[in-house]
Amino acid sequence: MVTTPQTPKVIYPDCDGNPMSDNTRQFRWIVVIKENLEILFDNDPNVFVAGDLLWYPIEGNNKLRQAPDVMVAMGRPKGDRGSYKQWEEADIPPQVVFEILSPGNRLKEMAKKQEFYDLYGVAEYYVFDPDRLDFNGWLRNQAGSLKVIEQPENWTSPRLGIRFELQDEQFTIYRPDGERFLTSTELAKQAEQQRQEAEQQRQEAEQQRQEAEQQRQRAESAEARLRELEARLRELEGDRHPEG
Known part of the structure; x- marks a missing residue:
């Protein structure tokens, strides 16, 4: 009996053994971008945002992979x-990828990443160096290649709608509504402030309700006294003009 050899099952590891970041500044920027994008697209069930997630573009090849610091896959x-x-993702590659540089990144490594993203369909690729305050971007052109963005220091992402601003030694990312990306601490403070404002509004509404209730009670009391006075006057009129 002839047996057909079975193809070994390919294992796709979930970890490449490399750390997510080399320092706190790099990690903070990764978290800021990833979390703010999660918030921005929270109401869209078909926008997948991930940080430091291994991306395998070709089935059967577990060596061909990259783990972008942040990636966005629209339509997933x-x-x-x-x-x-x-x-397994309808063959949709991440359209937008971010890399946050650390002192440990090497030029050859970054060149390989750019080549990978260019080859496998990334439409927007952004690189930020927080130590040197250097921001660069690439956009896929009509010819199908990633081309450098000439003025990235004031650039709006066509797919995300977010705007990057690099000026006065300050790198800022703005949401489509003009609000800037916030750190986790700033988001927590903002949520607490909104909670306090909501509580103050609730207390003011309750005070207004109580004042309205007091006014109603005073009006009812005044009306009751008026009816009592009218009844008393009628009694007095009857005493002055007895029948007969």
Whole structure:
């Protein structure tokens, strides 16, 4: 009997063994971008945002992979994943990718990443160096290649709608509504402030309700006294003009 050899099952590891970041500044920027994008697209069930997630573009090849610091895949549902296997994602590559540089990054490494993103369909690629305050971007052109953005220091992402601003030694990312991306601490403070404002509004509304209730009670009391006085006057009129 002839047996057909079975193809070994390919394992796609969820971890490449590399750290997510080399320092706190790099990690902070990764978290800021990833979390603010999550918030921005929270109401869209078909925008998937991830940080440091391995992306495998080709089925059967577990060596061909990258783990962008932040990636956005539009047209893919939210949800937890161990890795982004493109053939299981309707063959949709992440359209937008961010890399946050650290002192440990090497030019050759970054060149390989750019080549990978260019080859496998990334439409927007952004690189920020927080130590040197250097921001660069690439956009896929009509010819199908990633080309450098000439003026990235005041650039709006066509797909995300967010705006990057680099001036006065300050790098800022703005939401489409003009609000800037906030750190987790700033988001927590903002939420607390909104909670306090809501509580103050509730207390003011309750005070207004109580004042309105007091006014109603005073009006009812005044009306009751008026009716009592009218009844008393009628009694007095009757005493002055007895019948007969």
